[in-house]
Amino acid sequence: MIDTPVWHPFTQHGLGEPIPEIVRAEGAALYTTEGQRIIDGISSWWVNTHGHCHPRISAAIAQQAGQLDQMIFAGWTHGPAQDLATGLRAIMPPDLTRVFFSDSGSTAVEVALKMALGYWRSRKGGARHRIVVMEHSYHGDTIGAMSVGARGVFNQAYEPLLFDTTTVPFPAAGCEQATLDALEQACSDAAAFIVEPLILGAGGMLTYSPCILAEMRAICARHGVLFIADEVMTGWGRTGTLLACEQAKVSPDILCLSKGLTGGSVPLAVTMATEPVYQAHYSQDRADMFFHSSSYTANPLACAAANANLAIWAEEPVMQRIATLAQKQQAFVVSLQDVPNVENARRCGTIAAFDISVPSGQGGYMAGLAPALLAYYRSCGLLLRPLGNTVYAMPPYCIDADDLAALHEGMVQSVSAIG
Numbered sequence: 001m002i003d004t005p006v007w008h009p010f011t012q013h014g015l016g017e018p019i020p021e022i023v024r025a026e027g028a029a030l031y032t033t034e035g036q037r038i039i040d041g042i043s044s045w046w047v048n049t050h051g052h053c054h055p056r057i058s059a060a061i062a063q064q065a066g067q068l069d070q071m072i073f074a075g076w077t078h079g080p081a082q083d084l085a086t087g088l089r090a091i092m093p094p095d096l097t098r099v100f101f102s103d104s105g106s107t108a109v110e111v112a113l114k115m116a117l118g119y120w121r122s123r124k125g126g127a128r129h130r131i132v133v134m135e136h137s138y139h140g141d142t143i144g145a146m147s148v149g150a151r152g153v154f155n156q157a158y159e160p161l162l163f164d165t166t167t168v169p170f171p172a173a174g175c176e177q178a179t180l181d182a183l184e185q186a187c188s189d190a191a192a193f194i195v196e197p198l199i200l201g202a203g204g205m206l207t208y209s210p211c212i213l214a215e216m217r218a219i220c221a222r223h224g225v226l227f228i229a230d231e232v233m234t235g236w237g238r239t240g241t242l243l244a245c246e247q248a249k250v251s252p253d254i255l256c257l258s259k260g261l262t263g264g265s266v267p268l269a270v271t272m273a274t275e276p277v278y279q280a281h282y283s284q285d286r287a288d289m290f291f292h293s294s295s296y297t298a299n300p301l302a303c304a305a306a307n308a309n310l311a312i313w314a315e316e317p318v319m320q321r322i323a324t325l326a327q328k329q330q331a332f333v334v335s336l337q338d339v340p341n342v343e344n345a346r347r348c349g350t351i352a353a354f355d356i357s358v359p360s361g362q363g364g365y366m367a368g369l370a371p372a373l374l375a376y377y378r379s380c381g382l383l384l385r386p387l388g389n390t391v392y393a394m395p396p397y398c399i400d401a402d403d404l405a406a407l408h409e410g411m412v413q414s415v416s417a418i419g
Contacts, residue, residue: 015371020378025052028399030383041377041384041393041407046201046233048264050312051398057265057308064304073101073297080303087310088270091242093251096272100290101298105232106140108256108269109194111292113144115254115277116192116226118290122280128191131163132183132225135170136203137196139230148194150203166190170200171208180215187223192254194228197244198348201233204390205353207346213248226253226277232269236260237322238394240349242313253277263309264396268302321397325350325404329393332408341415353392356415372418380410391415 008019021033028051030038040048050057068078085099100115102108113131120127131148138154139145146155147162155162166186171179183193197213200206220227229252234244236259241247243255254277258269281290296302312318329352336345336354345354356369370388377384384391384407391411395404 017371017375018378027051028396028403036381038381038383039395039399039403039407041382041395043264043394043396044383045385046238046394047259048396049236049260050263050309050316050318051396052264054263054265054308054312056312057263057305060304060308061266061301064301068300070296070299070301074293078298078300078303080300080307081298084270084303084306084310087307088257088272091310091313092255092272093243093245095251095274096255097275098273098278100271100273100292101303102269102271102292103267103294103296103299103302104140104269105230105256105258106142106145107294108232108258108271109139109145109148109228109230110142111271112194112228112230112254112256112273113148113192114292115271115273115281115290116228119226119277119280120191122288128189130166130190132166132168132186132190132193134179134195134200135167136200136206137194138200138202139194139196140232154202170203170206171212172206176208176212179212180219183216183219184223187219187225190223190225192226192228193220194230196230197234198239198247199234199244199351202387204355204387205346205348205351205392207348210248213245214250217248217250217252228252228254228256230256232256232258237318237397238349238351240322240326244349261309262302262305263312265305266299266302268299268306318397322350325395325397325399328401328404332393335408336412339412339415350397351392351394353390354411356389356391356418358389369418373414376414376417377410380406380413382407382410384411 022030023033024031028040030040032038064080071078081101088099100111102111117129133148136150138149143161146158148165168182168186169179195216198207198210217227229245231243235257245252253274255272261270262268281288326349329347329350333345333347333352336342341357343355343357370386373386393407393411395407
C-alpha cells in the first residue's frame with residue numbers, strides 16, 4: 001500500500017480504504033508489490049478482452065513507438081489510422097461508412113451527440129435538438145455523456161451544467177410495452193435516441209431482450225430519429241457477439257466503440273456514422289465542418305494496438321473462447337438458484353451478475369454493503385467491483401477454468417460472509 005498525491009476515480013479517500021499497487025499483469029492476473037496474485041474478474045473496468053500484456057498487442061505498440069509516436073490528425077493522416085478505419089469498416093455494419101477517432105468511451109458519446117445535432121442542423125424544415133435516453137443508463141462522465149445518463153448520485157453536483165433530455169422507462173420483464181409506447185411518443189420531435197444495447201452496465205447490469213432492441217430501432221426509423229448505439233462496454237464480444245446489435249439484427253445510425261477496441265491495452269475510441277450523417281457536415285463552407293478533436297486523436301500507438309486487436313479477432317478463435325466462457329457463466333448463474341440472499345441471477349454473453357438481497361430502499365449503487373464486499377474480494381485475491389448490491393463477473397476471455405472457479409466461489413461466499 002502506498003500514500004501518494006494521486007486522486008483516484010470513484011474513490012472516497014476519506015474512508016481510508018487500502019489502495020494496493022499493481023506492478024505487472026499477465027493473462028487474467030494482476031500482481032501486487034507484495035507478490036499477491038489477483039484474478040481480474042472485471043477485465044480491469046471492462047476493457048481487457050484477450051488478457052493483459054498480450055504479446056501481439058504489446059509488440060505492435062513497441063514497433064510503432066520506434067516509427068511514429070504521435071502527430072496531429074487535423075488535416076494530416078497516418079497508416080495505422082487508415083488501416084484501422086478500413087479494418088473496422090470490414091467487420092462492422094456496412095451502413096457505417098465513416099470512422100471518427102477519439103480517446104475514450106465518454107468522448108465517443110460526446111462525438112455521437114454532436115454528430116446528431118449537426119445532422120439535424122443541416123436539414124431543411126428546422127433542426128431537432130432533443131435527445132431521448134433510457135432510464136438507468138450510463139454513457140460516461142463528461143458533460144454531454146452525463147446529460148444523457150441517469151440523474152442521481154453520479155452527477156447530482158453538476159446538475160446546472162447538464163442539458164435536458166427525455167427519458168423512457170427501462171424495458172423490465174413484463175413492462176416492455178410501456179417502454180415502446182414512451183419511445184414512440186418521444187420520437188415525434190426528437191433528434192436521437194441513445195441506448196446501451198441489451199445490457200445496462202453501471203446501471204446495475206440490467207438486461208433486456210434483442211427483440212425489444214429491434215422494436216426500439218424500428219420506432220426510431222419510422223420517425224427519422226437517429227439511433228445511437230453505445231457499444232463501448234457491450235461491443236467486442238461481451239454480450240456473445242461482436243456487437244450486441246447483431247443479436248437484434250439492427251444497425252445503428254451512429255455507433256460508439258472503445259474499451260476492447262485496443263484489447264484493453266491503451267485508450268482509443270471511435271464513433272462510426274452512416275453516410276447521411278457524414279454528408280450533413282460535408283460542404284464547401286468551412287463553417288459546416290465537424291468541430292471536434294483532441295490532441296491525441298487517432299494516436300498512432302493506440303491505432304497500432306487496435307490493428308493488432310483486429311488481427312487477433314481475425315486469426316485466433318476468439319468467438320470460440322467467448323462461447324466457452326458464456327457457457328461457464330451460464331452454468332454459474334444456474335447454480336445460484338438455491339443460494340440464500342441471491343436474487344435475479346442473470347447472464348448476458350460473457351457477463352454474469354446477481355443481486356444480494358437488501359432491505360427495501362437500501363439497494364442500488366450506493367448500497368452500504370459495497371465497501372465490505374470490495375474489502376472481502378481484495379482479501380481473496382479477486383478484482384471485483386460490485387455495483388452497490390449487484391455483484392458481477394466480466395473476466396477476460398482467456399481466463400482459465402481454475403481462475404474462473406475461484407472467481408465464482410468468491411462471489412458466492414461473499415453473500416454469506418458480508419450479509
